[in-house]
Amino acid sequence: MESPTSRLLESATPISQGAEAKVFRAYLHPSLQRSSSELQSNASDIREPILLKYRFHKQYRHPTLDTTLTKARVAGEARAIIKCLRHGVNVPGIRMVDATEGVLGLEWIDGKTVRFLLGGGAEDEDEDETLEEGDEGQVVKEDPLKEYGVSQDDIMGMIGSEIAKMHSADIIHGDLTTSNMIVRHPTPPKGVQLVLIDFGLAYTSTLAEDKAVDLYVLERAFSSTHPASEPLFASVLSAYKEKMGKDWLSISKRLDDVRLRGRKRSMVG
């Protein structure tokens, strides 16, 4: 018999595929069957999609080990998320878990990745594709930020402050890139927000070193994906610094060390 979760995945729309997981958009719960006073079309409006993150089987791994590892990863991601939620870090809520099948269901964040908003394009698009070149039928879009009512610098500030909240809770993200951040569309009730996603590599640590490496990974992501926005990274750090208060000093020192090591490594390699 086919499992409920694989049947759910079959009904889902693929969003992206990474090395570890396939990501889908799906509907989990049915819409409420309302009394006849409400139109059916109205009822379907209240259905909210969810995101399904499916960690597929690795052929090269022993099946039992594979299942155990997959379960642990799903659980790890969920635990990092609930910890973030309790600490007021903006992350997607958890909607369903089927660890045996390697599936984590999350709140669907209606918005755009920071990568997209900074002109880095969707992940699988060409980097140099510019919006002005809109093909036939494709409307030339204005600055997508306008719709969100925020400036690039605002976003940088939001990123810095969200990471600071996360680090204050001793959560290390492990994969901070501009694809792993979504700016939530400014619709009620939550409004415009910077939401951190993809806690697949997250872990807990109190060490300034680990927090510094987290920041360094993001700094590198900025310079490779958004060379033009690189100066803006300073705004990320200043918002981070403000929120971290006295903890900033030791992290800042470590960040300098990490940068130095990074540079040496690239000179050697």
Add this chain to the structure above:
Amino acid sequence: METFRYTHLPAAHAHAYVALFDHVSNAAHLRQRIVRASQLEGPEGDHEREAVNFAFVDARLITSILHLQTAIYQAILAKIQGSLRTKTVHSEILWALSPNNNITEAIKRFGVSDSTASLIVVRVGPPEMSDIEHRMKTLVSGDPLPLTDLTKLTDWFAVRKCYKLNADPALKAPGLSIAQQQLAAGEIVVSTVAMKSIAA
């Protein structure tokens, strides 16, 4: 009564029938009946068990329809996968709702108690359980309400205490309105229920 229909689930557990009652006047009797049904033997026992074969949930502790749906869904999944922690899919709903692993405590806190005034009744089963609404209404003496009225009955003070939200920085951030606090609390609560099967 509302029906949640899950088209991707096997027919035997594809539907959840859910009714909400306020001003419930027979909670104590209902609780006794549930206890007695579990002890009775023979055909009479089977009959009584079927009569109370529902999840009875204290509506005060439920923050949204999604909260309830999340518990129901995870319970059905466990039932289908053969990984129930409790005896039935209905007791599993109470277990899923509870923030800790103690089954007795889950039933005591989230189930029906002598003082329960507002009650959610859930039955998981196949499509076409035509008399189910009637059976719920004979079982519970109270005013039936549309499920969308659920949030009017939420006791946020009790929710915060039960899910231990009072110490959470998410709710203590300065300048949060009551609505924002409830939004944050609701998100933590739903997420806690969703991940219950893998909570440490």
